[in-house]
Amino acid sequence: MFTPQGPTLRELAAQALSSVEHGYDLLAPKFDHTPFRTPDSVLDAVGGALRPMGPFESGLDLCCGTGAGMDVLAMLCDESVTGVDISAGMLAVGRERLRADGPPSGIGERGPSVAWVRGDARALPFGPAFDLVVSFGAFGHFLPRELPGLFAQVHSVLRPGGRFVFPITAPPRPSSPWYWALLGFDAVMRVRNALWRPPFVMYYRAFRLGDVQRELAWAGFAVELRALPEFGYRRDGSPRCRMVVATRGGGATPV
Structure with a gap:
């Protein structure tokens, strides 16, 4: 939850009434210091699951924010690590954090170079330069109709055989308080966006695994699901959290 160093209610309200870009700048x-940052437990689980699949040469953290996923890439990539985000404020904090705290283990004298790039994930400013693309906690900022274009962009910046990897959690059951909390949050956001401009796109329940698999396949990926056992299993035996591994084939990106 929020810590004493986190934003005040007034600051959160100002963010929620802004655009996505300006809201994250604020x-x-x-x-x-907020619960919006991906927990270390998720980052560590994905990093551990990716390690046997590497090493990789160049990695991209899509919608990198302040760079939590960059630390994961630094442990996996030999040559370069790049973060891209639409918010200049988030990138600035990430750069400053790296300067203040020092590089994570894996980024050293002989470790990968690090770059922070301001850009829109829907129009990535790169060619096919990466072996690995990761993303953590960003997909709620994209409407379902934007997924085909988003995944096509990721496909276009991966080298043949490159992988697009991200965690996805199982949706809560209707018997869970979290089900109703997320339902209520999405309803409030829809009302807010109907009444206020600019819109702030953040919907927790819109990123569904079945839709994601279909759109990734359409974009030219071979899709594999891997359980992250650290988070346990539901009563029906399905994992509470999976890692999606989408591998680019040798063909061109669909247009």
Whole structure:
């Protein structure tokens, strides 16, 4: 939950009434003290599951924010690690954090180079330069109709055989308080966006595994699901959290 160093209710309200880009510029100095940052347990689980699949040469953290996923890539990539995000404020905090805290283990004298790039994930400013693309906690900012274009962009920046990897959690059951909390949050956001401009796109229940698999396949990926056993299993035996591994084939990106 929020820590004393996190944003005030007034600051959160100002963010929620802004655009996604400006809202995160406002939140950036306190973002790492909020529950919106991906937990270390998820980052560590994905990093551990990816390690046997590497090493990789060049990695991209899509919608990198303040760079939590960059630390994961630094442990996996030999040559370069790049973060791309639409928010200049989030990128600035990430750069400053790296300067203040020093590089994570894996980024050293002989470790990968690091770059922070301001850009829109729907129009990535790269060619096919990466072996690995990861993303953590960003997909709620994209409407379902934007997924085909988003995944085509990721496909276009991966080298043949490159992988697009991200965690996805199982949706809560209707008997869970979290089900109703997320339902209520999405309903509030829809009302807010119907009444206020600019819109702030953040919907927790819109990123569904079946839709994601279909759109990834359409974009030219071979899709594999891997359980992250650290988070346990539901009563029906299905994992509470999976890692999606989408591998680019040798063909061109669909247009």
